[in-house]
Amino acid sequence: MLMPCFQELLLTSVFEKMKSPQRPEVDELFDSLEGWARDNIPVHLKSVENSWQPQDYLPDPISYAFEDQVKKIRERAKDIPADYYVVLVGDMITEEALPTYMSMLNRCDGIKDETGASPTTWATWIRAWTTEVNRHGNLFNKYLYLSCRVDMRIIETTIQYFIAFEMRYHYSKWQTASNKFPSSSRGMWKEITILLVLF
DSSP states (O other), X not given: OOOHHHXXXXXXXXXXXXXXXXXXXXXHHHHHHHHHHHHHSGGGOOOSTTSOOGGGGSOOTTSTTHHHHHHHHHHHHHTSOHHHHHHHHHHHHHHHTHHHHHHHHTTSTTTOOSSSSOOSHHHHHHHHHHHHHHHHHHHHHHHHHHHXXXXXXXXXXXXXXXXXXXXXXXXXXXXXXXXXXOGGGTTHHHHHHHTOOOO
């Protein structure tokens, strides 16, 4: 994949574009990078066959040793401090909010994937980046589920709120909407920290 610093620059530029579509300097940035992107991005994108998959790091459910492998995960998980799980949960929630990020990118002129299968460099990168983030979320989700250390329903509810309400694109303005969460969910991040279930 692309270097993290470049990805951060790209996404920051997209955020700026979303805040104010009439930003010619952002359009100029993407236009100026078009040739570079065409020459440099594809060489960093791995094929599906050469990409790691979440199952590479998890117990094999069709193996006779599956139950023993899960027991080992749970045994090891008992000794991991709760603070680490707070970090993992926060990361997983971010990864699982993927539909929000992809829809954001596909609203940005100059890089959006017009058809869902566009051969342009930026559209190809968006889809490749999406598959990468999707695998991160799948791995974290399954590991946390198997560890039996967290309340999965609270996490799943938080992800749904995050996708539905946390980020809103309204009248060409980009704004966070955490203050518009239902009152029962405003303390969700705090609840995740407090309600980590230690078995």
